[in-house]
Amino acid sequence: MIEALLVVFTNPIEGRDDDFNDWYTHVHTRDALGYRGSIAQQRFRLSDEQVQEFPGGRFFAKYLALYEVYDARRFVQEHIDNALTPRMVIEDSIDISRMDDFHYYPLHYRDKAPRTFQTGSVVVEQIKSKPGHEAQFRDWYNDHYLPARFREEGIITGALLAYDPHGQLVEFSPEHDHVGIWRLSDDRARSLWRAHDLEECPHIDRTALAVTCWDILTDRLTEDAIHHPTSAALAGEERARARIQAAGTEMKDRGEHLKH
Structure with a gap:
């Protein structure tokens, strides 16, 4: 059973989507799931079809990753211990100017088609409860909203999760x-x-409500698949790491040339 869901919104540097997705899918995901504390992960891209308008005409993030975590504190500590080492390579194709990267803890979950939860696209509701209204909001969502929405056709699972400071990578709270x-x-x-x-x-x-739609980018990948990879998965990882290393070498050589 999962303890938390790590919800990660990211963007690539302008014009580097291919490099970013190659690194995130074939290197970063495999690095992260190799750590203790995780169960599985799946990636999504922002859908062209949205149900809400956002300032500037687009939601701030282009990509979403959902990590199923059974020990949030351990998973975070593994990230802290290994970031920027060969065990967790961070490519410069990621835009670090804004990332949302928080664990949320399950409060309520419903599933009408077990074992198919990883096959469908996703709708994410980001909700801010009014100060002092947290309990009332949870009662409304769990007793009224979720059951009514879950009865609709085309929905496989529905879940409400809450932020808690426990096991977070950063010291500040999400919006x-x-x-x-x-x-x-x-x-x-x-x-x-x-x-x-x-x-x-x-x-x-x-005013803070954000509802976004996401298309599947990668299949759900489990921790077991990392420790017992297929030949195709290994080949993809090796190719991606070689590309990143070659790009780093080229940049270093260019820098040395400019010095002279």
Whole structure:
């Protein structure tokens, strides 16, 4: 059973999507899942079809990763101990100017098609409860909103998770103290969120609400698959690491040339 879900929103440096995805999928994911504390991970790309408008016309992140974690504190400590070493290579294709990278802890979960939870696209609800209204919001979501939404066709799973300071990589708190994660069997179910049912809740900050739709980018990868990789997975990882190393060598040589 998972203890937490690590929700990670990221962006590549402008024009370097291919390098970023090559590194994240074939190197970073495999590095991270090799650490103690994790179970599985899956990556998504921001869908062209959205149900909410955002400032500037687009949500701030292009990519989403969901890590299933059974020991959040251990998983974070492994990151701290290994970041920027050969055990966790960080390529310069990632835009570090803004990343949301927080563990959220399950409060409520429903599944109408067990063992198919990794096959559908995802809708993510980022929710900020009003000060002093956290308990009322959770009651409303668990007793009213989630059961009603879950009965709709095209939905596989629904979950409400809450932020807690335990086992976090950074010392500051996220803007949103809750997330709803919905997996769909049919992308047409995204239209259910156009009604903005969440905005009816009197216990949330409507100005902070963010509802986004995500398409599958990679299959769900388990910790076991990291420790017992296929030949194709090994080949992909070796190729990606060689590319990153070659790019680093080229940059170093260019720097030496400029000195002279």
